[in-house]
Amino acid sequence: MTSAVIAQWILERTGLNPESLGPRNIERAVAAAMEQAGLADPADYLERLQSSASELQALIDALVVAETWFFRDREPFVFLKHHVQSAWPASHPNRRLRVLSAPCSTGEEPYSIAMTLLEAGLTPEQFHIDAVDISRRAIETGRRAIYHERAFRGHDPGCIDRYFHRIPDGYALDERVVRLVNFQTDNLVHPVFLAAQDPYHIVFCRNLVIYLTEPARVLFLEALNRWIVPHGLLITGHSELTFFQQAKYTPVHHARSFACTRSGPAENKSTRHRIAKVATYPAAPRPPACLAPLSLATSAVPVPKVEPDRNTPPNDLNAIRDLANQGALIQARARCEQFLKDHPPSAEAYCLLGLIHQASDRLDDAEAGYLKALYLDPRCVEALVHLSLCYERRGNAARAALIRARARRIEMAVTQSA
Ligand SMILES: C[S@@+](CC[C@H](N)C(=O)[O-])C[C@H]1O[C@@H](n2cnc3c(N)ncnc32)[C@H](O)[C@@H]1O
Incomplete structure (x- = not known):
C-alpha cells in the first residue's frame, strides 16, 4: 500500500478534490502525520486512521485550506x-x-x-x-x-x-x-x-x-x-x-x-x-474585468423568463450579461459578438461569450470563448472555472481538476498579495 491510498481514503471522506489541494501537499501531510504517529507502513497508518478519531482529525487539519479573513469580498x-x-x-x-x-x-x-x-x-x-x-x-x-x-x-x-x-x-x-x-x-x-x-x-x-x-x-x-x-x-x-x-x-x-x-x-x-x-440595492463599484461575476445558468436549468429590455445599448457587457441572465440568449450572443467587433479583444468579453454558449449547451463554442479569454488573460479565474465545468460535463474529470487547481493557485496568490 502507498500513501496515495491513504490520501484517496481521506479525500473520499472530506469530498475534497485532490487536485485542488495539490497532490504534493497531500503527500507531504500524510508523510508528516505518519512520522508524527511513529508509523512507517502506510497500511498501519490507515488502520490507525480508521480506529482513531483524533488521528483522523489531525490529518484533516493538516490537509484543509483554512484561508479566510474578516469581511471577505466586502x-x-x-x-x-x-x-x-x-x-x-x-x-x-x-x-x-x-x-x-x-x-x-x-x-x-x-x-x-x-x-x-x-x-x-x-x-x-x-x-x-x-x-x-x-x-x-x-x-x-x-x-x-x-x-x-x-x-x-x-x-x-x-x-x-x-x-x-x-x-x-x-x-x-x-x-x-x-x-x-x-x-x-x-x-x-x-x-x-x-x-x-x-x-x-x-x-x-x-x-x-x-x-x-x-x-x-x-x-x-x-x-x-x-x-x-x-x-x-x-x-x-x-x-x-x-x-x-x-x-x-x-x-x-x-x-x-x-x-x-x-x-x-x-x-x-x-x-x-x-x-x-x-434585490434592488445601491450600485456597487465595478469589479476588475475578469473577476466580474459571470452568472449564467446552463440550459439544463431554465432561467425564469422575464421580458428582456430590448432597448439596452449593445455596447455594455453588464447589460449583455443581464440579458443573458434573463434567458434572452440569442440576443445576448449577438450583442456580445457585436461588442467584440466594436472593441479591442478583452478576456471579460470572451469569457462572457463562452458563458452564453455554455448556457445554450454549445460546449465547443464555450470552450473556444474561455480559451480566447485565457489567451488574453491567463489569470482569468472565471474562465478557468467555467472551462473546468465544460470538461466536467464532457466527462473529462482529470482535465477539469487540473484547470480548477490552476484557478485555485491564482486565487491563493491573489489572496496572499491582498
Ligand atoms: C477557504 S476556507 C473558507 C472559509 C470561509 N467560508 C471563507 O470563504 O472565507 C475552506 C474551509 O472549508 C473547510 N472544509 C473543507 N471540507 C469540508 C467539509 N467536508 N466539511 C466542512 N468543512 C470543510 C476547511 O476546513 C476550510 O476551513
Whole structure:
C-alpha cells in the first residue's frame, strides 16, 4: 500500500478534490502525520486512521485550506446589511433570523456576519448564527477569537475599533460578539449532517464547492436544499455562483454580492418579482474585468423568463450579461459578438461569450470563448472555472481538476498579495 491510498481514503471522506489541494501537499501531510504517529507502513497508518478519531482529525487539519479573513469580498456583507434592514424584521416581527456559515474556517466569516447584523440594528435576541467546519483546529481558533493583523485585510466598516481590543498577541474580539456564534466541528458532505436542524434563512457557503469532487458536490447541493428555507438567501464564493444556479438558485442582482435565492416549491412570476424587489440595492463599484461575476445558468436549468429590455445599448457587457441572465440568449450572443467587433479583444468579453454558449449547451463554442479569454488573460479565474465545468460535463474529470487547481493557485496568490 502507498500513501496515495491513504490520501484517496481521506479525500473520499472530506469530498475534497485532490487536485485542488495539490497532490504534493497531500503527500507531504500524510508523510508528516505518519512520522508524527511513529508509523512507517502506510497500511498501519490507515488502520490507525480508521480506529482513531483524533488521528483522523489531525490529518484533516493538516490537509484543509483554512484561508479566510474578516469581511471577505466586502460586498456580501454590504448586501446582507441592506437585506436585513429592508426585508427583516419588518416582514418577520416575531421570527429569529437563522444564519449558517458553512464552512466557517477560523471564525472570521461568522463573526463578520454577527457584526453586520448588529450594525444593521438587530438585537442579539433577533438572530442565531451556527458556524460549521470540518477542521477542529480551525473551530478552536474561532472559539478563541483572537486574531492577527492578517485577518483584517478585508473591508472594515469601522468594526475593528468597535468590537476588538488590542492584546499582546493580536486583537481580541468582544465577548458580546463571540457569544453570538455557535461553532461546531462537522463534515458538510456527510449525508446526515444537519438533517435534524431547523432550516436557515441565510446560508453563507463560500469557497467550498469549487474544491469538492463532482460526487461530493452533488451530495452537498442536495443537502443544502434541506438546510435553507424556500426563498432563503445563499451567499456563495466569487467563482461559485454557477454551481448553485445549476441547483436552481436564482442570482440576486447586487453586483459582487454573489448572492442567490433558493427557488420556492412553486417558483413563478410573482416570486420572481419579489426577488427582484429584494434585490434592488445601491450600485456597487465595478469589479476588475475578469473577476466580474459571470452568472449564467446552463440550459439544463431554465432561467425564469422575464421580458428582456430590448432597448439596452449593445455596447455594455453588464447589460449583455443581464440579458443573458434573463434567458434572452440569442440576443445576448449577438450583442456580445457585436461588442467584440466594436472593441479591442478583452478576456471579460470572451469569457462572457463562452458563458452564453455554455448556457445554450454549445460546449465547443464555450470552450473556444474561455480559451480566447485565457489567451488574453491567463489569470482569468472565471474562465478557468467555467472551462473546468465544460470538461466536467464532457466527462473529462482529470482535465477539469487540473484547470480548477490552476484557478485555485491564482486565487491563493491573489489572496496572499491582498
Ligand atoms: C477557504 S476556507 C473558507 C472559509 C470561509 N467560508 C471563507 O470563504 O472565507 C475552506 C474551509 O472549508 C473547510 N472544509 C473543507 N471540507 C469540508 C467539509 N467536508 N466539511 C466542512 N468543512 C470543510 C476547511 O476546513 C476550510 O476551513
